[in-house]
Amino acid sequence: MSPNPKISIHQLTKVFYKKQNSVSALENITLDIKDGEFVCLVGPSGCGKTTLLRILAGLENQSSGEFTIKKSDQSRPNQSMVFQERGILPWLTVEENVAFGLTMRHLPKSLVKERTSHFLSKVGLTKFAKMYPKELSGGMIQRVSIARAFANDPEILLMDEPFGALDEQNKYILQEELLSIWSETKKTVLFITHSIDEALYLSDRVLLMSAQPGKIINEIIIDLPRPRKLEDIRTNPEITSKFMEIWSHLQVEVQGSRF
Numbered sequence: 001m002s003p004n005p006k007i008s009i010h011q012l013t014k015v016f017y018k019k020q021n022s023v024s025a026l027e028n029i030t031l032d033i034k035d036g037e038f039v040c041l042v043g044p045s046g047c048g049k050t051t052l053l054r055i056l057a058g059l060e061n062q063s064s065g066e067f068t069i070k071k072s073d074q075s076r077p078n079q080s081m082v083f084q085e086r087g088i089l090p091w092l093t094v095e096e097n098v099a100f101g102l103t104m105r106h107l108p109k110s111l112v113k114e115r116t117s118h119f120l121s122k123v124g125l126t127k128f129a130k131m132y133p134k135e136l137s138g139g140m141i142q143r144v145s146i147a148r149a150f151a152n153d154p155e156i157l158l159m160d161e162p163f164g165a166l167d168e169q170n171k172y173i174l175q176e177e178l179l180s181i182w183s184e185t186k187k188t189v190l191f192i193t194h195s196i197d198e199a200l201y202l203s204d205r206v207l208l209m210s211a212q213p214g215k216i217i218n219e220i221i222i223d224l225p226r227p228r229k230l231e232d233i234r235t236n237p238e239i240t241s242k243f244m245e246i247w248s249h250l251q252v253e254v255q256g257s258r259f
């Protein structure tokens, strides 16, 4: 346990009830995440990853247990969430989407403009500021979501497979851009992925979850220096052995969840 965590989760449990049935989605999740840490959650399908993020985002109530997100500034939103899709508003332009959270908080126009154009430029979308989402590719839409999340300046960022629907090349470019913005802003990030390579490339720590009901059963520290290169993930023997460790864990859990 870290002495002064940004996110602290204590014995969090979630049971969904439907008529006579109940689904135990999360069981006794206890976890600390340090300020500025990048943590990836990896686990078999249905193990409760999205449920955990939705609880932290206040979109779902836990059945028992508690969590805290340490506030550094009362005016900041607690969190911004980035999803695989359906993240942005189709009737707003790119820049209006990025500015959305700031505008809703009635921040001074000059600040909104400055922050919006800073993050648009960070994700390479300055030229597309006046376009609407329907005129953009999938990769560009995810860039808008990322720019908006960081522009909002939340206490923490929750990312639910944000690159899951992208092709490999776009995925690599966006991962690189995400790391570059993260290293500048030092946000605390909790990131769900099914890709072991992605978890190894992005995170300081990978949390491995069990099949349903989701528990955290192991953690793997990724102490590769930053800035990282994707090639490092493929060539560093220590990282290769971490890949195998995560892979064998996933195989066991996925097999277990099929019966």
Ligand SMILES: Nc1ncnc2c1ncn2[C@@H]1O[C@H](COP(=O)(O)OP(=O)(O)OP(=O)(O)O)[C@@H](O)[C@H]1O
Pocket: 016, 017, 018, 023, 024, 025, 043, 044, 045, 046, 047, 048, 049, 050, 051, 052, 212
């Ligand atoms: N609103 C809900 N009502 C009932 N059951 C739900 C609800 N949301 C999630 N569940 C169940 O809780 C379990 C965990 O779901 P969750 O979406 O959190 O898993 P996940 O690990 O994110 O899965 P995936 O990797 O496939 O996205 C699943 O069995 C799911 O069916």
